[in-house]
Amino acid sequence: MRWLWKIARAVLVIITLFFFLFPVYWLATTAFKRSEDWFTWPPSFFPRYWTVGNFLGLEGGFFGSVTTAISTITPYLRNSTIVALFVALISTVVAALAAYAISRFKIGGMGFVSWIISIRMLPPIAAALPLYVIFSKLHLVNTWWALILSHLVFTTPFSTWVLITFFNEIPRELDEAAYVDGAGIWQSFTRVSLPLAAPGLAAVATLSFIQSWGEFLMALVLTTSKDAQTLPIYLGRFITGWRIAWGPLAAAGLITMIPVIVFSLLMQRYLIRGLTFGAVKG
Amino acid sequence: MLSALHRRKRIGFFMVLPLLLLFIGLTVYPFAYMIYMSFHRYTLASWEKPEFIGLENYKEIFQDRTARSSVKFTILLLAVACPLEIVLGIGIAFLLRDFFGERTFRSTLLIPMMVPPVVAGIAWKMLFNFEFGPINYFLSLLGVDRVSWLGTQFFAQLGIILIDVWQWTPFVFLVIYAGLQSIPRDVVEASLVDGASGWSALRYIELPLLKPLIWVVLIIRLIDILKIFDLVYMVTFGGPGSATHSYSFYIYKVGISFGWDIGYASALSVILLIVVSLLTNLLIRFLRLREVLGL
Numbered sequence: 001m002r003w004l005w006k007i008a009r010a011v012l013v014i015i016t017l018f019f020f021l022f023p024v025y026w027l028a029t030t031a032f033k034r035s036e037d038w039f040t041w042p043p044s045f046f047p048r049y050w051t052v053g054n055f056l057g058l059e060g061g062f063f064g065s066v067t068t069a070i071s072t073i074t075p076y077l078r079n080s081t082i083v084a085l086f087v088a089l090i091s092t093v094v095a096a097l098a099a100y101a102i103s104r105f106k107i108g109g110m111g112f113v114s115w116i117i118s119i120r121m122l123p124p125i126a127a128a129l130p131l132y133v134i135f136s137k138l139h140l141v142n143t144w145w146a147l148i149l150s151h152l153v154f155t156t157p158f159s160t161w162v163l164i165t166f167f168n169e170i171p172r173e174l175d176e177a178a179y180v181d182g183a184g185i186w187q188s189f190t191r192v193s194l195p196l197a198a199p200g201l202a203a204v205a206t207l208s209f210i211q212s213w214g215e216f217l218m219a220l221v222l223t224t225s226k227d228a229q230t231l232p233i234y235l236g237r238f239i240t241g242w243r244i245a246w247g248p249l250a251a252a253g254l255i256t257m258i259p260v261i262v263f264s265l266l267m268q269r270y271l272i273r274g275l276t277f278g279a280v281k282g
Numbered sequence: 283m284l285s286a287l288h289r290r291k292r293i294g295f296f297m298v299l300p301l302l303l304l305f306i307g308l309t310v311y312p313f314a315y316m317i318y319m320s321f322h323r324y325t326l327a328s329w330e331k332p333e334f335i336g337l338e339n340y341k342e343i344f345q346d347r348t349a350r351s352s353v354k355f356t357i358l359l360l361a362v363a364c365p366l367e368i369v370l371g372i373g374i375a376f377l378l379r380d381f382f383g384e385r386t387f388r389s390t391l392l393i394p395m396m397v398p399p400v401v402a403g404i405a406w407k408m409l410f411n412f413e414f415g416p417i418n419y420f421l422s423l424l425g426v427d428r429v430s431w432l433g434t435q436f437f438a439q440l441g442i443i444l445i446d447v448w449q450w451t452p453f454v455f456l457v458i459y460a461g462l463q464s465i466p467r468d469v470v471e472a473s474l475v476d477g478a479s480g481w482s483a484l485r486y487i488e489l490p491l492l493k494p495l496i497w498v499v500l501i502i503r504l505i506d507i508l509k510i511f512d513l514v515y516m517v518t519f520g521g522p523g524s525a526t527h528s529y530s531f532y533i534y535k536v537g538i539s540f541g542w543d544i545g546y547a548s549a550l551s552v553i554l555l556i557v558v559s560l561l562t563n564l565l566i567r568f569l570r571l572r573e574v575l576g577l
Binding site: 009012016020022024026030041042045095098101103104105112116118119121124125126127129130131150152153160164165168179186189210213214217232236238244246249253260271 | 286290291297308311316377387391392393396398399402415416419456505512515516530534537538547552554555558562563
């Protein structure tokens with residue numbers, strides 16, 4: 001009986017992993033398939049010929065459309081990188097300041113913290129409409145700032161929340177000791193607490209970067225051209241027409257996905273704490 | 283002369299100020315504006331100034347068939363995808379616990395939830411392809427005819443559910459798995475020594491201890507499903523017909539891609555906002571903020 005359960009369990013684990021990894025595998029291999037392998041029956045589960053043509057814009061030219069060439073990706077890659085970096089930086093700084101004050105001096109108390117969580121839970125579409133109207137009055141539509149500001153709405157609450165739990169774990173006595181040595185609050189914050197919270201800062205910066213990098217709705221509503229549009233919007237544009245150039249599309253998808261996966265695997269220890277609202281220590 | 287504590291509190295206030303300004307500028311003001319707009323007739327497609335029409339926009343929602351079908355589809359998602367994710371997530375957490383290589387599996391299961399939804403949409407659109415898609419191929423191995431996944435109402439809706447389950451079951455798994463790790467082992471072991479079976483230890487000790495966490499993930503998933511947009515946009519664009527219009531997708535269509543009808547879209551958004559705030563309140567209650575944050 002025992003070995004039967006063991007086998008059943010192993011089978012279940014394999015099915016589970018297959019279900020959760022296969023879509024990623026499919027995307028990754030399609031990115032290296034030659035155009036004749038995109039449409040075959042049975043589907044080609046392992047590319048017969050590997051090519052990097054999808055990345056260089058060489059494959060799929062026979063569709064005769066510019067959007068099938070991945071070589072046009074550069075401006076979008078630039079926009080995504082700049083926006084995500086600024087979002088990560090600003091939300092980490094703003095969140096670190098606020099989280100420290102909330103953790104140490106209980107500024108605002110429960111009400112304030114609850115408000116922060118409720119902002120994290122906002123439906124983006126509801127924020128997108130009024131922001132569109134307001135940003136168009138300020139002439140911010142189709143600029144990096146429109147995206148940076150709107151992404152901050154969703155990344156900052158999360159970062160603040162996670163950092164509160166990180167600062168809470170740094171013993172208060174360290175601050176007290178710094179005061180006794182004549183340090184002010186600012187010094188004890190920057191010299192004592194901040195360095196100790198470094199893993200937390202790295203985690204929230206990473207999470208903010210990932211969120212901003214993959215964000216679609218705000219970018220769709222608030223940008224109109226390659227001056228400010230990000231990678232997800234570029235990908236969204238591929239999905240038109242009756243036959244999609246799967247190879248270049250998968251290649252672009254892979255480029256969009258890689259930084260996120262690398263970051264999340266590097267930071268997973270802290271990400272789990274972040275993702276679970278600090279309720280559980282991962 | 284201010285006391286030291288007083289002075290610190292004041293500096294603390296200044297530290298919170300950037301966050302406060304950010305949120306007031308980017309949420310409080312826009313939402314006030316949105317509520318105001320929901321009582322007006324206002325489209326960006328015309329030059330006319332907003333005109334006050336009271337509750338007309340809200341009344342329209344009740345006569346709007348697409349709105350009704352988008353609510354229905356969203357409720358379907360909540361009713362099917364959420365419970366499925368919770369059950370699967372808990373199941374996988376128990377399945378992988380103490381299994382050979384569990385750490386590696388935990389890391390790999392982090393991947394789907396980190397993949398940007400737009401990219402997930404592309405991957406699944408390929409899998410769902412009618413003529414060449416791997417899913418239809420797997421079905422053909424089982425002797426099932428090709429399914430037009432994105433072409434019929436039932437299968438398109440099922441498809442969206444499947445992708446959401448794929449992307450977010452790992453989230454439930456991670457939270458529950460982390461929760462399991464924090465349950466003191468000796469409690470469970472003591473019960474096993476006392477003659478309890480592994481199954482009853484799970485049923486009567488571990489699951490009850492996980493209950494608050496299960497509530498938290500359930501509410502977070504409910505809130506997130508109410509926002510579902512990217513997937514719908516990429517995979518079905520609401521089709522066929524309006525079968526997979528999620529509520530958020532419908533607001534987008536009304537407010538941006540079709541009509542630029544800001545007034546009506548605002549009214550729809552206000553309702554979404556009310557529902558989400560109710561759920562968020564529940565969430566805050568279950569998170570036990572005071573304990574978690576030591577406030």
